[in-house]
Amino acid sequence: MKVRLKIWRQKNSKSKGAFATYDFDGVSPEMSFLEMLDALNTKLVQEGREPVAFDHDCREGICGSCGMYINGYPHSPVPGITTCHLSMRYFNDGDTITVEPWRAKTFPVIKDLMVDRSAFDKIQVAGGFISVNTGAAPDSNSIPCRKKHADEAFDSASCIGCGACVAACKNASAMLFLSAKISQLALLPQGRIEAKERVREMVSVMDELGFGNCSNTGACEAQCPKGIKLTNIARLNREYYKAF
Amino acid sequence: MIKLDAKIPEGPIAEKWTRYKQSVNLVNPANKKKLDIIVIGTGLAGAGAASALGELGYNVKNFCFQDSPRRAHSVAAQGGINAAKNYKNDGDSIYRLFYDMIKGGDFRAREANVYRAAEVSNDVIDHYTAQGVPFARDYGGTLDNRSFGGVQVSRTFYAKGQTGQQCLLGAYSSLNRQIKLGTVKMFPRREMLELVLIDGKARGIIARNLITGELERHSAHAVVLATGGYGTIYYLSTLAVNSNASAAWKAHRKGALFANPSFVQIHPTSVPQLNDYQAKLTLMSESLRNDGRIWVPKNKDEKRHPNDIPEEERDYFLERRYPAFGNLVPRDVASRAAKERCDAGYGVGKTGLAVNLDFRDAIKKQGKKAIESKYGNLFEMYETITGSDPYDEPMKIYPAGHYTMGGLWVDYELMTTIPGLYAIGESNFSDHGANRLGACSLMQAAGDGYFILPNTISNYLAPEIKTGKIPTDGKEFGEAEKSVTDRINKLLSISGKQTVTSFHKRLGRIMWDYCGMSRNSEGLTKALKMVNELEEEFWKDVNVPGSSDEVNQEIEKAGRVADYFELAKLMITDALHRKESCGAHFREESQTPEGEAMRNDAEFAYVAAWQFNESEKTHTLHKEMLSFVEVEMKERSYK
Numbered sequence: 001m002k003v004r005l006k007i008w009r010q011k012n013s014k015s016k017g018a019f020a021t022y023d024f025d026g027v028s029p030e031m032s033f034l035e036m037l038d039a040l041n042t043k044l045v046q047e048g049r050e051p052v053a054f055d056h057d058c059r060e061g062i063c064g065s066c067g068m069y070i071n072g073y074p075h076s077p078v079p080g081i082t083t084c085h086l087s088m089r090y091f092n093d094g095d096t097i098t099v100e101p102w103r104a105k106t107f108p109v110i111k112d113l114m115v116d117r118s119a120f121d122k123i124q125v126a127g128g129f130i131s132v133n134t135g136a137a138p139d140s141n142s143i144p145c146r147k148k149h150a151d152e153a154f155d156s157a158s159c160i161g162c163g164a165c166v167a168a169c170k171n172a173s174a175m176l177f178l179s180a181k182i183s184q185l186a187l188l189p190q191g192r193i194e195a196k197e198r199v200r201e202m203v204s205v206m207d208e209l210g211f212g213n214c215s216n217t218g219a220c221e222a223q224c225p226k227g228i229k230l231t232n233i234a235r236l237n238r239e240y241y242k243a244f
Numbered sequence: 245m246i247k248l249d250a251k252i253p254e255g256p257i258a259e260k261w262t263r264y265k266q267s268v269n270l271v272n273p274a275n276k277k278k279l280d281i282i283v284i285g286t287g288l289a290g291a292g293a294a295s296a297l298g299e300l301g302y303n304v305k306n307f308c309f310q311d312s313p314r315r316a317h318s319v320a321a322q323g324g325i326n327a328a329k330n331y332k333n334d335g336d337s338i339y340r341l342f343y344d345m346i347k348g349g350d351f352r353a354r355e356a357n358v359y360r361a362a363e364v365s366n367d368v369i370d371h372y373t374a375q376g377v378p379f380a381r382d383y384g385g386t387l388d389n390r391s392f393g394g395v396q397v398s399r400t401f402y403a404k405g406q407t408g409q410q411c412l413l414g415a416y417s418s419l420n421r422q423i424k425l426g427t428v429k430m431f432p433r434r435e436m437l438e439l440v441l442i443d444g445k446a447r448g449i450i451a452r453n454l455i456t457g458e459l460e461r462h463s464a465h466a467v468v469l470a471t472g473g474y475g476t477i478y479y480l481s482t483l484a485v486n487s488n489a490s491a492a493w494k495a496h497r498k499g500a501l502f503a504n505p506s507f508v509q510i511h512p513t514s515v516p517q518l519n520d521y522q523a524k525l526t527l528m529s530e531s532l533r534n535d536g537r538i539w540v541p542k543n544k545d546e547k548r549h550p551n552d553i554p555e556e557e558r559d560y561f562l563e564r565r566y567p568a569f570g571n572l573v574p575r576d577v578a579s580r581a582a583k584e585r586c587d588a589g590y591g592v593g594k595t596g597l598a599v600n601l602d603f604r605d606a607i608k609k610q611g612k613k614a615i616e617s618k619y620g621n622l623f624e625m626y627e628t629i630t631g632s633d634p635y636d637e638p639m640k641i642y643p644a645g646h647y648t649m650g651g652l653w654v655d656y657e658l659m660t661t662i663p664g665l666y667a668i669g670e671s672n673f674s675d676h677g678a679n680r681l682g683a684c685s686l687m688q689a690a691g692d693g694y695f696i697l698p699n700t701i702s703n704y705l706a707p708e709i710k711t712g713k714i715p716t717d718g719k720e721f722g723e724a725e726k727s728v729t730d731r732i733n734k735l736l737s738i739s740g741k742q743t744v745t746s747f748h749k750r751l752g753r754i755m756w757d758y759c760g761m762s763r764n765s766e767g768l769t770k771a772l773k774m775v776n777e778l779e780e781e782f783w784k785d786v787n788v789p790g791s792s793d794e795v796n797q798e799i800e801k802a803g804r805v806a807d808y809f810e811l812a813k814l815m816i817t818d819a820l821h822r823k824e825s826c827g828a829h830f831r832e833e834s835q836t837p838e839g840e841a842m843r844n845d846a847e848f849a850y851v852a853a854w855q856f857n858e859s860e861k862t863h864t865l866h867k868e869m870l871s872f873v874e875v876e877m878k879e880r881s882y883k
C-alpha cells in the first residue's frame with residue numbers, strides 16, 4: 001500500500017521546524033507504524049538524505065520511549081496503545097498520515113520527533129521513592145497489604161512515563177503522570193510514612209517546571225496507553241490537601 | 245600470561261559468602277566520598293548498584309543510553325523473579341534454588357557464585373517490597389508465588405506480566421533518592437564508547453553525548469559495567485532493539501576476558517516474524533505453556549485452517565518426545581524441537597517458520613473466563629500485534645534469541661581480568677552456565693547490583709583512598725578519545741551504498757542459521773568466513789549519513805554493528821571449539837541416537853574464557869576448570 005506522510009522535521013532544539021511530505025510506496029499492512037518509519041529511513045539514507053530521528057527501544061509498549069502525534073492523536077489513533085504497538089493494518093491505501101513530536105513547552109523538541117522529557121525524571125527525583133536503604137528491609141511478609149490495595153497500586157504503577165498525557169492535555173498538565181506515582185505509594189503501607197513530604201515536594205517541583213493545571217478535561221486518560229485512571233488525580237488531590 | 249583465579253573463598257559452600265564478608269577490606273565511611281565509581285547501565289543490575297553504592301557514600305556517576313534510566317531493557321521482563329523464600333511451604337530452600345540453577349545450567353556454572361546468587365535472592369525480594377514494588381498478593385495480604393520455568397516449587401514473585409517493569413521502577417526510585425541526595429549523578433543519553441586504563445587499571449570512560457555528539461571524559465577509581473546482554477546480535481530477538489555489546493566489547497579489547505560467548509538462550513515462544521522490516525520479536529510469556537499445547541500438522545502440505553485439522557492429524561511433538569514434561573520442557577529443548585519440525589517441513593503460517601500454541605482444550609476444560617484471567621493481557625497483546633484472536637484459533641509461535649549466558653569473565657568478587665573493572669547482571673557470564681532458568685536473571689542482576697558488588701568493591705577500593713581525583717587530561721584519556729573520534733570519522737567517511745541496518749540483518753541471519761539453536765562444524769566454519777567477508781564489505785560500503793556533532797542514530801547503530809562483527813567471530817570460534825552439546829549449545833555432532841544433547845564432561849567441564857590479542861586480532865583460550873563438589877554431575881533428562 002501507499003501512504004502520504006507529513007512528518008515534522010527539525011534539525012535541533014534551536015532551529016525552526018517544518019513539515020516535509022513523503023509519498024511512500026511499498027508499505028505492508030503487517031508492518032508496525034515504527035517499522036514503516038524504519039523503512040522510510042532506509043529509503044532516505046539510500047537517497048543520501050537524513051533519516052527521521054525518533055525515540056524507541058523495546059518496541060513492545062513497555063519502556064515508554066516512543067511517542068508522537070499521529071493524525072493529531074498522541075501515540076495512535078487507536079486508543080490504549082503506544083506508537084510502537086500501532087499496526088499499519090489500521091490505515092488504508094492512499095491515506096495521508098501526519099506525524100509530529102509531542103508539543104508541550106516542558107518537552108522541548110531535540111530533533112524531528114524526539115523530545116526532551118527529563119522534566120518527568122525531575123518530578124520523580126523530588127520524591128517518587130520510599131527512603132529505605134539496601135539491606136534495611138524487613139521480611140516482605142511482615143508488611144501485609146490488602147490485595148485490593150496491592151492490585152490498585154499495581155494499576156497505578158504501570159505508568160510507563162511516555163508523556164502522552166501531557167501531550168494530550170491542552171494545559172500540558174502532568175497531573176496524571178504524577179498522580180500515578182503518588183497513588184501507587186499512597187496505597188501501600190510502606191509508602192504511607194513519607195506520604196506528606198512526598199506529595200508536597202513532587203507537586204512543587206512539577207509546578208516549578210512549568211507544567212499546567214488540571215481542568216478535568218480527561219484528555220489524558222483517554223490517550224494514556226496504560227489505562228491510568230483519572231481517579232488517581234482525585235487521590236492526588238486528597239493526598240495533597242491532607243499534607244498541610 | 246593471564247592466570248585465571250576465581251578467588252573462591254574457603255569453607256563449606258553455605259558459609260563462603262559470610263566468611264568472605266567477614267574478612268573483606270572495608271573503606272571507612274569518611275573516606276568513601278573520596279572515591280569515584282562509574283556505573284554503566286541502569287537496569288536492575290546498574291540502577292541497583294548505583295543506588296546501593298550511593299547509600300554507602302561513594303561518589304557515583306551512572307550512565308545509560310536511553311533518555312531516562314527507567315527505560316533500561318530490564319523493564320521488558322514479564323514473567324517474574326525468583327527467591328528461595330519458601331513462602332509456599334513446598335520444600336524450597338537456598339540449596340534447592342542453587343541446585344536447580346546448577347542443573348538447569350547443565351553443569352557449566354561456578355558453584356560458589358550460584359550458591360551466593362540463591363543466598364541473596366531473599367534479600368532482593370525484601371528490598372523490592374520495601375521500595376514499594378507492587379508484587380501480586382494473596383487475600384491475606386502476603387505475597388503470592390507461582391511456579392515458573394518447569395521447576396517443582398513455586399518460588400516466582402511477580403507483578404502481573406510486568407515484573408521487570410515494576411522491579412526496575414523500584415530500582416529507579418531508589419536511584420532517584422540518591423540523585424536527590426547528591427551521591428549519584430545521572431548521565432542519560434550517553435553511550436560509553438571506550439574504557440580508559442591507566443597503569444593497567446580501569447580509570448574511566450569516554451562517552452558520547454547522544455544529543456550534542458560531544459565526546460566526554462569521565463574518570464573514576466573503579467568502573468562497573470551493567471550493560472546487559474547481546475541477543476540483538478541476531479538482529480531479530482526479544483530484546484529491546486538498542487541493546488548492544490559495545491561496552492563489554494570495548495572492555496574485552498582492553499584486556500577483559502570474554503567467557504562462553506556462544507552460550508545463548510533461544511526462547512521457544514515468541515511471535516514469529518511477520519514482514520521483512522520487522523525490528524524485533526515480541527516474547528509471549530513462557531507461562532502460556534502451562535495451558536497451551538504445541539503442535540504442527542502431521543501432513544506436510546497441510547492447507548486447512550488449524551481448527552479444521554482433526555486430532556489424529558496433529559503432532560503434539562513435545563508431548564510425543566517428552567512424555568514426562570510434555571509442553572513444559574526447558575526452553576532450549578522446546579526451541580530445538582520446534583526448529584526440528586519446521587526444518588523437516590511441518591512448520592505453519594506463511595513462512596513455515598512457526599508452530600501452533602493451542603488453547604482450545606484448555607478453554608474447553610477450564611472455560612474461557614479462567615483462561616482470560618490467567619492470560620488476558622497476553623492474548624490482547626498477541627491480537628494487537630498479529631490481528632489474530634487466540635481464543636478462536638491457535639497462536640503461532642517460533643523461537644527467538646533471548647538471553648546471553650556468555651559475557652565478561654568475572655571472579656567471585658565480580659571483577660573482570662582488568663583490575664578495577666567489574667561486570668554485573670547479564671553482562672557477565674557467571675551464574676547461569678549453559679542455560680538460564682526462567683526468573684533467575686532478574687534475581688541475579690538485582691543480587692549482583694544491590695548485595696554483592698557493594699560488598700566486594702571495597703576490597704579493591706580500600707587501598708585507593710590515597711589516590712586522589714583522577715585527572716582526565718593525561719595521555720591515556722587523550723588516546724582513548726582519539727581512537728573514538730577516529731572510528732567515528734572513519735564510519736562517516738566511507739559513504740558507501742548500504743545501510744547499517746541491512747548489514748545488521750545479514751549478520752543476524754548468518755548467526756541465526758549457523759550459530760543459533762543448532763550448530764555443526766561445517767556450518768560454523770562457513771559462518772566464520774561469511775562474517776569475515778561481510779565485515780570487510782561493511783568497512784567498504786556502509787553508508788552513515790549526517791555528521792558527528794548532532795543527534796545521529798545511524799552513527800550509534802554503526803558502531804554497535806561494527807563491534808558485533810567482532811563478537812560474532814568470537815561466538816563462532818567458541819561454538820566451534822566446544823565439541824559437545826550442553827544447555828543451549830547444541831552441537832549436532834554430539835547427540836544421542838534419539839537426538840538429545842550429549843555433554844562431554846571429560847573434556848569440556850570448564851569455562852572458556854577468551855583473551856583478545858591486539859596485535860594479531862586473534863583470541864587465546866583460557867580454561868577455568870569447574871569442579872562440582874555439592875551437586876553430582878548428572879545427565880539432564882526430561883524424557
Ligand SMILES: Cc1cc2nc3c(=O)[nH]c(=O)nc-3n(C[C@H](O)[C@H](O)[C@H](O)COP(=O)(O)OP(=O)(O)OC[C@H]3O[C@@H](n4cnc5c(N)ncnc54)[C@H](O)[C@@H]3O)c2cc1C
Pocket residue numbers: 284285286287288289290307308309310315316317318319320321322323324325326407408434435436437470471472473482483484487488490491527646647668669670671682683684685686687689
Ligand atoms: C522480553 C524479555 C523478557 C524477560 N523476562 C524475564 C523474566 O520474566 N524473568 C527474568 O528473570 N528475566 C527475564 N528476562 C531477562 C532479564 O530481563 C535481563 O537479563 C535483565 O533484565 C538484565 O538486566 P541488566 O541490569 O543486566 O541489564 P539491562 O536491563 O539490559 O540494562 C542495560 C543498561 O545498560 C545501558 N547500556 C548498555 N550499553 C551502554 C553503553 N555503551 N553506554 C551507556 N549505557 C549502556 C543501557 O542503557 C541500560 O541502562 C527477560 C528478557 C527479555 C528480553
Ligand code: SF4
Pocket residue numbers: 158159160161162163164165166176177180220223224225226227228
Ligand atoms: S500516565 Fe499514561 S500517558 Fe501519562 S506518562 Fe504515564 S503511561 Fe504515559
Ligand code: FES
Pocket residue numbers: 055056057058059060061062063064065066067082083084085
Ligand atoms: S518503544 Fe518501548 S514503549 Fe514503544
